[in-house]
Amino acid sequence: MAADATTTDVLVVGSGIAGLAAGLGAARAGSEVTIATKSSRPAGASTWWAQGGVAIARGDPEAFKQDVIEASAGTADPDAVSVLVDQADEIVRDVLVETLDVEFDTNGDAFDFGREAAHGEPRVLHIDASTGRHIHVPFLNHMADHEAVTFREDTAALALITHEGRVHGAMLEHDGEVEPVYAGTTILATGGIGDLYARSTNPDGSTGDGIAMAALAGADVADMEYVQFHPTVSTTEDPFLVSEAVRGEGALLRNGEDERFMPAIHEDAELAPRDVVARAVARERDRTGEVYLDVSPLDFAGTFPDLANLCAERDVDWEQGIPVAPAEHFLCGGIDVDTWGRSSLDCLYAVGECARTGVHGANRLASTSLLEGLVWGMRAGEDAAGADPVVVEAPRLRDSDPALPDRFAREKFVRLQRVMDEYVGLERDPEELQRALGVLRRLKGEVDAYVRTRTQRSLAELRHASITALLIARAATENDESVGTHYVREPAPAREA
Numbered sequence: 001m002a003a004d005a006t007t008t009d010v011l012v013v014g015s016g017i018a019g020l021a022a023g024l025g026a027a028r029a030g031s032e033v034t035i036a037t038k039s040s041r042p043a044g045a046s047t048w049w050a051q052g053g054v055a056i057a058r059g060d061p062e063a064f065k066q067d068v069i070e071a072s073a074g075t076a077d078p079d080a081v082s083v084l085v086d087q088a089d090e091i092v093r094d095v096l097v098e099t100l101d102v103e104f105d106t107n108g109d110a111f112d113f114g115r116e117a118a119h120g121e122p123r124v125l126h127i128d129a130s131t132g133r134h135i136h137v138p139f140l141n142h143m144a145d146h147e148a149v150t151f152r153e154d155t156a157a158l159a160l161i162t163h164e165g166r167v168h169g170a171m172l173e174h175d176g177e178v179e180p181v182y183a184g185t186t187i188l189a190t191g192g193i194g195d196l197y198a199r200s201t202n203p204d205g206s207t208g209d210g211i212a213m214a215a216l217a218g219a220d221v222a223d224m225e226y227v228q229f230h231p232t233v234s235t236t237e238d239p240f241l242v243s244e245a246v247r248g249e250g251a252l253l254r255n256g257e258d259e260r261f262m263p264a265i266h267e268d269a270e271l272a273p274r275d276v277v278a279r280a281v282a283r284e285r286d287r288t289g290e291v292y293l294d295v296s297p298l299d300f301a302g303t304f305p306d307l308a309n310l311c312a313e314r315d316v317d318w319e320q321g322i323p324v325a326p327a328e329h330f331l332c333g334g335i336d337v338d339t340w341g342r343s344s345l346d347c348l349y350a351v352g353e354c355a356r357t358g359v360h361g362a363n364r365l366a367s368t369s370l371l372e373g374l375v376w377g378m379r380a381g382e383d384a385a386g387a388d389p390v391v392v393e394a395p396r397l398r399d400s401d402p403a404l405p406d407r408f409a410r411e412k413f414v415r416l417q418r419v420m421d422e423y424v425g426l427e428r429d430p431e432e433l434q435r436a437l438g439v440l441r442r443l444k445g446e447v448d449a450y451v452r453t454r455t456q457r458s459l460a461e462l463r464h465a466s467i468t469a470l471l472i473a474r475a476a477t478e479n480d481e482s483v484g485t486h487y488v489r490e491p492a493p494a495r496e497a
């Protein structure tokens, strides 16, 4: 091993709940862990923004499993769902309640379980409607204080280091400098793909980095066409999520003609599966000009004070209803992994939103993403511990010379988002998907011509986004079955002669 090479037992890329849990699992199993994160502030991870909460089984795992599978339109992998649900209560108690001292809302002596769409019963642990940050901040603090853990903030992974089918770490960039970090095992926890669409609930920087790096290294990806849109995201300039929990408490959706439209569309009305509600909201907006969430049936400010404050900050008079539209929220597919988070490449793991565990199938049940990140993170971390780092030849990344302006990336992003919004959004059309595929191929070609091996972060993100967009569009063109989040419009009936 080269004397000056930087090595670690386990390299985790990403610091949302999945990455932190992976680090904790590996550290508990005796490994030295390095956590590299693009962000230098908690709000850089989707976890911080999560509102709803963490669903648990509450002693009835079969009912919970059934809800997960039904919400997925029967496409979730039952083995993966069993792992998620059977471990939920124990891992939540161990990590969140006992290790991190997270204080979920209570009602008297008992937890105050929230109800969300497609859950047969209230089973969501929450803290107001800002559960994510109340978990994320103590988790970050706990890991920052852990003696087996080193944090590298404001540090982006640009490429994986591979040799003969095994992953040996990643090329990390900080402040323009790039260096190889060799690891016995590498765990990708890079989150979502929000930057591929103009409107998303994800924080900026959600560019599909882990998925693109893994795919470039030859890892299998799966279910990429299943992009979940959240139905109720404010239409304000700086959009904010209005949690499904608000509908769980009785809020109603009304269109521009003041009519409630969900009861005619699904028997569960506002609490129908998320994809059904999202498409209905989009159609009603097209038809009547707007959709708003009528929160008058509940004590909105009393039950959701954080959301009421957000409304006030963004000049939304919630007593008149909150104007909403769908926005990209979560990718159900990703790097294909088993129930321990192992990818198809030796020593490469993936957890959280960048992974495809099979739990969500074609559509994710509300308040299962933090849980999935926690369960798969702990399992992957434990499994990944114990391999020694080996120093191999690192990929050569050329500096961009001269540096391309970040404006180059921004301009390309606008084009990429336009294609994804128009053709690879809530409703898809086979011909339009083919067109999108063509445009995205050309765009990736243009991006590659400039940035194949460059070290500039904005360009690496653009390249990752263009690869991930292409994977999504290609998967969408290859699946002509409308299921869950992947909705393919019927061709118009042929005109009679």
Ligand code: SIN
Binding pocket: 050, 051, 052, 053, 242, 243, 244, 245, 365, 366, 367, 368, 369
């Ligand atoms: C929400 O609070 O509506 C989002 C919860 C989730 O996506 O699981």
